[in-house]
């Protein structure tokens with residue numbers, strides 16, 4: 771229960787303003803949620819979250835934005851969109867999770883540094899090659915987290931078994947992919 775886990779406090783105007791901004795950015799409204807729990811029941815990552823999706827929404831309904839931004843849930847979320855698909859009230863929880871992640875990064879809250887580094891490495895490879903490039907993700911992630919040889923012993927056996935390739939595969943429409951990233955960046959700067 772949220773009440774047991776965190777101390778309830780009065781919401782400030784800044785909390786309310788920030789929530790309104792996040793809702794606008796995510797394109798959804800937390801007030802629509804009636805706490806049925808279908809999102810949490812279907813979430814494949816909820817077992818590893820400190821607050822499952824339903825509770826993240828509840829925190830926001832209570833204007834406890836700071837707690838939501840500090841939750842490990844936003845970094846554990848795999849953006850699979852199961853929660854948004856299942857919600858009978860049309861709350862786009864996956865979009866909110868993504869928005870909370872970006873706000874946390876804007877505020878310098880890295881949460882789990884390893885997850886943030888993985889997130890950045892994943893997006894970089896998609897931007898460059900148009901699809902994921904596992905070896906590149908691992909290399910970037912390890913360099914960013916100052917552990918260059920982490921899991922190095924696993925790399926060669928995985929290459930030999932064809933689980934990962936040394937060179938990246940490139941899709942045809944890489945220019946369009948770069949344009950998508952540029953447009954998203956523009957939209958973020960406009961907000």
Ligand code: SF4
Nearest residue numbers: 803805806807809857
């Ligand atoms: S599924 Fe929708 S209505 Fe139900 S708890 Fe989750 S966000 Fe709220």
Ligand code: SF4
Nearest residue numbers: 813847848850851853
């Ligand atoms: S998008 Fe995130 S919160 Fe929603 S079901 Fe998938 S992992 Fe869970």
